[in-house]
Amino acid sequence: MVFWKKLFNNPDAVDTSKTTESGEEVLNLGSKDDSQPQIVFSTDRDLDYYELEELCDRVGWARRPLRKVKIAIEHSFLVVSMWEVKGKKRRLIGFSRATSDHAFNATIWDVVVDPKYQGQGLGKALMKYSISQLRSADISNITLFADPQVVKFYQRLGFIVDPEGIKGMFWYPD
């Protein structure tokens, strides 16, 4: 999973011609000027948990114990982080992760994009990158549980609600 991609203007077009040793992928938002900020994806799970917590704070999520967040990240099959890179400065602007049995099923959790960076197709690019990583691992059944306000977002990415009447169900402790 060590490669770079450039997406020129159209987030559907993926150019995987660039590969580095960093395990990261660059989303080039139309600019060919390398002095401009770049959007970079990484699957490195060695994250700063405080930086991740700040990102989740920005979208108003309830805080979770960092000890458990660390366990969850360690035991996720896929961890994707999205960064804005300006020169030597990097800022965490998006995140997603997936649990999986490594064979048939994956379930995507904790998809978040910094509100300041929303509305530019970055959520779409983050999900497309996450899906491509799962597909390259030969996972065919990719699932998630979508809050009502993001169902249409996932539908535009090709996710189907309740296919053949299959229902997502939740059990909570009393």
Place this chain on the structure above:
Amino acid sequence: MVFWKKLFNNPDAVDTSKTTESGEEVLNLGSKDDSQPQIVFSTDRDLDYYELEELCDRVGWARRPLRKVKIAIEHSFLVVSMWEVKGKKRRLIGFSRATSDHAFNATIWDVVVDPKYQGQGLGKALMKYSISQLRSADISNITLFADPQVVKFYQRLGFIVDPEGIKGMFWYPD
């Protein structure tokens, strides 16, 4: 997770007074006669994949490559098998497994009960056992994707469809 339980008549009542080294749990279906068949649960993932395939055949599931089944079982957080034990003979009559991030979320997959043994509360007992295992691991968000014909079965176990409008969604390759 090494303990025995006896459930006398009422599958909701759990008596964990019996513990052995076998890592198995006995479901006593009302009979106190030890010569009668017993229903035993195990979390041992060292299963005979051909026996599991036969069980899945009995409910008409499409066959899956055993190589991938093995990977999926190895990378499941929880694997539960249900056995009928008569003397020294054991027969696999039920199965379920769950993926998890080991911290927040678990998703239950591949719940199957031999049709010959359905209608006796064994599916309910299998699920209750699976839930209790996940709860004992401090997993609070237990999810699954239910086919239309088993939605009511899971609702009786306390699972909720689309809580707060959250929708289960699937992505399939083209």
